[in-house]
Amino acid sequence: AQxxxxxxxxxxxxxxxxxxxxxxxxYGATPYLFxxxxxxxxxxxxxxxxxxxDTLVQGIKGFEAEFKRSQSSFNLRKPSVHWSDAxxxxxxxxxxxxxxxxxxxxxxxxxxx
Amino acid sequence: DADVTxxxxxxxxxxxxxxxxxxSQTKGHDRMYWYRQDPGLGLRLIYYSFDVKDINKGEIxxxxxxxxxxxxxxxxxxxxxxxxxxxxxxxATRDSSEAFFGQGTRLTVV
Numbered sequence: 001a002q003x004x005x006x007x008x009x010x011x012x013x014x015x016x017x018x019x020x021x022x023x024x025x026x027y028g029a030t031p032y033l034f035x036x037x038x039x040x041x042x043x044x045x046x047x048x049x050x051x052x053x054d055t056l057v058q059g060i061k062g063f064e065a066e067f068k069r070s071q072s073s074f075n076l077r078k079p080s081v082h083w084s085d086a087x088x089x090x091x092x093x094x095x096x097x098x099x100x101x102x103x104x105x106x107x108x109x110x111x112x113x
Numbered sequence: 114d115a116d117v118t119x120x121x122x123x124x125x126x127x128x129x130x131x132x133x134x135x136x137s138q139t140k141g142h143d144r145m146y147w148y149r150q151d152p153g154l155g156l157r158l159i160y161y162s163f164d165v166k167d168i169n170k171g172e173i174x175x176x177x178x179x180x181x182x183x184x185x186x187x188x189x190x191x192x193x194x195x196x197x198x199x200x201x202x203x204x205a206t207r208d209s210s211e212a213f214f215g216q217g218t219r220l221t222v223v
Contacts, residue, residue, distance in 0.1 A: 009153065034211065043203065044156075044214040051210075090155060092212075099144055099163065100171075101205070101212050105155040 004093050006104035013081050014112045021076040021107050023091030031093035033074040034101070035065055038088040047089075050074060061085070086111040116140050119204050119215035126194050126222055134189045134218050136204030145187040146212070147171075147179060150201040159202075162187055194222040 003026040013019055025031055032051050036044040048059025055067040065076045074091060091104040117138045126132050138145065143164045148156040148171075158171030160179040168179060176198060180188045191198055199222045204215040 006155075036214075043216045046211055049211055099207065100158065100161060101146070101207065102158070103148075103156040105153060 004104035010108045012110040019078045023074045031095045034092040036090045117215040123219045138206045142206040144207045146205045147189045148203045
């Protein structure tokens, strides 16, 4: 069964610091890869997605992610975090012909002033 | 108007009661999903539907049922609510590219 691992339950960074959130997917065919953000009391908003092609993808709000096939990873990065980035972040995969998004357990980002 | 609308947004119900959560979408997508979110567990799939005549169980379907009344409507029912069904519930639709989520329904079973 397809699975997604987000190893970090919580991450704390200082405002202005760089950020990297980790995501690994189970081995097998390369899935479609997504990062979503959930602000408190809100639904999920798509930050970025990867289907094929350039392995470095740019998203909204200054986020980017890099797909590394050799590591089965799709880590999310931001060079300088803002206090408004404090939220829950979810990595998700969809395997071709599955059509079912599978989510990681989420990483809670805390931003210190 | 939101592309995916869930009603109600918040609900408190008693153990043993039947409750229905409703979802409607204006995206025109065939694929619809119900997830529940619990702290530390992410989103887990309850049921999904790829068209009006198609209903499939997800990983945690026990205690839930669904109805796909039309392409645009996909309802989730708890026939006899229990406290461990207290959670945040999300409806989603998906095209070939990405999923679109409702704002969620926060359900508390007391």
